[in-house]
Amino acid sequence: MAKKITPASPAPKLETATIHDQKLQRGAGGELHQFAEGDTPVLTTAQGGPVADDQNSLRVGARGPLVVDDFHFREKIFHFDHERIPERVVHARGYGAHGYFETYESLAKYTRADLFQRPGEKTPAFVRFSTVAGNKGSADLARDVRGFAVKIYTQEGNWDLVGNNIPVFFIQDAIKFPDLIHAAKQEPDRAFPQAQTAHDSFWDFISLTPESMNMVMWIMSDRTIPRSLRFMEGFGVHTFRFVNARDESTFVKFHWKPKLGLQSVAWNEAVKINGADPDFHRRDLWNAIQSGNFPEWELQVQLFDQAFADSFDFDVLDPTKIIPEELLKPQPIGRLVLDRMPDNFFAETEQVAFMTQNVPPGIDFSNDPLLQGRNFSYLDTQLKRLGGPNFTHLPINAPKCPMHNFQQDGHMAMRNPIGRTNYQPNSRNEGPRESPMQGYRHFASEEQGTKARLRPQSFADHYSQARQFYISQTGAEQRHIASALTFELSKVETLVIRERMVSHLMNIDETLATTVAQKLGFKSMPKAADAAMPTRQDLEPSPALSIVERGPKRFEGRKLGILITDGVDAKLLKGLTDAITKEKAVFELIAPKVGGVTASDGTLIAAHHMIDGGPSVLFDAVAILTSASATEDLVNEAAARDFVADAFQHCKFIGYDHSAVPLLEKAGIADSLDEGVLSLPGEEGLSAFVAELGKLRVWGREPSVKLGKA
Ligand code: HDE
Known part of the structure; x- marks a missing residue:
């Protein structure tokens, strides 16, 4: 009988936290309780000593020097000084969320992976989205690849599918990764530009690296300026293997397809969003999940055998190539739903450690040289970032299945084995033993060749x-x-x-x-x-x-910005907001003052933003509902004119009531109104506008506004 090794201790019984200014306490089951009135706990040092004064450090006389006796002061400052850990060398800026993966059908025919055996089974998951080049504090709408890293806590160990929102990569060999990243990030002598590839070093490297040309097309496309993290695809990039219980292998490529369809912003819009709300993508994900609109992706797989690989025009091991979906249709196998934000950004999103090497039995690697190089890099980088080999003891990284081994000690060891026997084999019949049947079996591929630094000819078409x-x-x-x-x-x-x-x-x-x-x-x-x-x-x-070809054709999950003033037609506003809510979309109100406006029926309506704080770039479409007298003031406000002009320039749908016409005129768009600028009043006007919103953008307008023409 295997002796039980004590797992990481469960959530401490009296952990306390402050969330959204509320005093909270975590119970034994991990649930959060609010402190009862008058039951505020006593502040203590990290050693547990109660603190009498946290406002004044210990000193000699009112105007005298501080003294070293002040252990509370020293401990507090010491801890603060050590709050930061090294940021990720790439993908430093990221945002994560919890959720689950749900399997549609048993995939036993292709893989023995436990999570794919039982239809309807849900497995906990954590996802971290990221930009690649910028530092932790960079803006969300940088033109950049987005990381799409998924950790699924399966019953046979964690599976990390560490992907991107683009299915190909810049390079064919991991040995070039440091050069690529050095060239992309800030230049070392001047430490700029931040989160941008628009500089000499990047294009110098790229122009000397023809294998990057497919990726260049992808990164210069709208894929790198997504409207929302919820509206982008994810890709495992490499060819992997599924391996079934009979040890038969099928090649597999993984694709995440967003339920709400794909959507991106215009470049000029991205530049302005970065100024108006550098946290645009974070805020969007936070708001969606906190309001119960849980983002969802379907996991689809392209499955193929060696015969397909041999007949395909390109090498399936080359990570700069895709297999077109028209040639090999992806099969849906499950869905990923994100339904909970982390309690603590640092503990979860920052400390989560993704590693391509984390695969459960039934999922294996191919000989893609980039994937194999990554399998070294990710473990190594976690040691640097998280400071020791025990990062798997952190709750976000710990598996959620039983685990037993003889690993011990090291910095910050939390999961400490008990008993005398810490090795095997042992004659005491104690501790865990390996299991040839249950354990991970690497696919027994036949490999041969001359040891050399090589690039295959089959990778040569760039x-x-x-x-x-x-x-x-x-x-x-x-x-x-x-x-x-x-x-x-x-x-x-x-x-x-x-x-x-x-x-x-x-x-x-x-x-x-x-x-x-x-x-x-x-x-x-x-x-x-x-x-x-x-x-x-x-x-x-x-x-x-194409993103446009794959657009959602509906406004669900999008946001309408409604510019209102005093005297706004209350009935029209209600009709519009009801129709938007029915579309499962959301709206925000923008007014000259954030305190709100008095509508035509005398009701006071609070606004979400003042005009300066709610530019139209933050919305997918806009409506302008004003009164004639208020419009007279509005036309003199630059922010109001920009609101309209930008929405038009960014090819958005614009709904308006007649009293807003002077603003359209002053914004310079009145002479070029097209099918995307719709008059709202009347039920027909409203429903026509809401129906059109599903098209998301009026791209046909673009040549006339000369957007992007240098
Ligand atoms: Fe990464 N990559 N990468 N990468 N990568 C990291 O690991 C690396 C590559 C990707 O949210 C690092 O924990 C090498 C491709 C994502 O925590 C590091 C190579 C793809 C994330 C690393 C690649 C990715 C990373 C930095 C060339 C898409 C963020 C911090 C062979 C399939 C994970 C860390 C998170 C992070 C190395 C190429 C995706 C240094 C050597 C291709 C989404 O280990």
């Missing part, structure tokens, strides 16, 4: 899928790619780097290359970059690669 991505975009999305490339390269001071990049674009799409060259002011076109393999022109477009 342009064909970049072209395929570009030709799969709608016109608006293609324009955004051209504008993004122009913007980034315009910040590159070294002309030869700009030229080198355009020479790569020549291999992707000549029109794109010419547009960018013209916008940058090139006098002549460079010749196309030398390519290891010519670009295949015959790859079919893949509509699944």
Whole structure:
């Protein structure tokens, strides 16, 4: 009989916390209670000593020096001085949430992974979304890849699917990762730019790294400026293996599909959101979860065998390539729901340690060289970040299944084995033993070859899928790619780097290359970059690669900003807010004063924002409901004019009542009204407006507002 090793101690009985200014106490079962009136606990030192005065340090005389006897002061300051741990070298800025994964059907045919055996079974999960290049305090709407790291606490150990919102990567070999990241982050002598790739070093490295060209198309697309973390896809990127109970392997690629569909912002909008609300994505996730609108993704898998891999145009081990969904349809296998915010950001979101090597029995790696390199890096980085080998004792990292081993001691050991026997085999018949049947069995792949530093020829086509991505975009999305490339390269001071990049674009799409060259002011076109393999022109477009094609076609989960003034038509406002709520969307009210307005029926309506604090970039669409007299004042407010002009420039739907017309005129849009600017009054007006909102943006307007034209 295996002797029981004491697991990490359960939540302490009298843990206390202050959340949202409320005094809270955590009970034995982890539940939070509010302190009873008059039952405030006594402040203590970390050693448990009661504190009499936390306002004044110990000193000699009222105006004299402080004394070293003040152990309370020293302990308090010492602890404060050590509050920070090293931020992640990449993906430093992140935001996490708890939830669960629910399996649809048994996948026993493909994998023995315990979480995929029983339909309807829910397994706890924690997800951390992140940007890659910026520091912890950088703004949410940086143009950047988003991390999409999922930890699923299965009954056979934690499974970490540490993915991104883009299915390909920059490089084919992990040995290039430090160079890529050095080039992307702030330049070392000047420590800027922050959270931006628009600088010489990044494009110098990229233009010398043709394997990054597919990823370049993705990062210059709207994928890198998502409207919400809830509106983006996630990808495991690499090819993994499912392995069933008979030790048979099936290749698998993992995709997370957002239930609310995909959506991004316009670049000019992103720049303004970063100023108006640098925490835009955090706040959005927080608000959605706290109000019970739980974000959800479906897990879909592309399953294939060796025969498919052999027949595919590209190497399935090459992480710079996708398998188009039209070629291999992803199968839905379960869903991920996020329904709880962490109690404490540091303890959970900051200390969570994701590691690609965390796979349960039934999920295995492929020979993707990037994946194999990652399997080294993630364990190593946690040691640095979390300070010792016992980071699995932290509740957020600890498995939620039984665990027994002989690991012991080390810094901050919390889970300490008891008894005499701390090794095996032992003749006392004590402690856990390995189990060939239950335990993890690595897939027994046949491997052979010469030991050398190699790159396979099957990884050599760097342009064909970049072209395929570009030709799969709608016109608006293609324009955004051209504008993004122009913007980034315009910040590159070294002309030869700009030229080198355009020479790569020549291999992707000549029109794109010419547009960018013209916008940058090139006098002549460079010749196309030398390519290891010519670009295949015959790859079919893949509509699944377009965000607009995959849009949700409904306004659910989105936010309408309603600009109101004194005298607003109370009936119209109620009709609009009711219709929005019915769409399962939300609204916020913006008024000249945050204290609110007096509506036409005399009721006082409080606002969420004053106009300066609630610019239209924070909303998916806007409505302007004013009274004639209030509009006279409004037209003189720059923030009100910007509210309208920006909404129009960012191709948003705008609803208005007639008294708002002078504001539309003053904002300079009255002469160019299109099908996206709708008059609201009357039931028909309202329902037409709400129905149109599902289209999200009027991209057809864009060429006329010259958005993004350099
Ligand atoms: Fe990471 N990556 N990465 N990465 N990565 C880290 O681990 C690394 C790569 C990804 O929210 C680090 O805990 C190498 C691809 C996410 O905590 C570090 C290589 C993909 C996160 C690391 C890659 C990712 C990280 C830094 C090249 C998408 C945030 C802190 C082979 C499939 C996880 C940490 C979180 C974090 C190394 C490439 C996703 C240093 C060496 C490809 C989402 O270990």
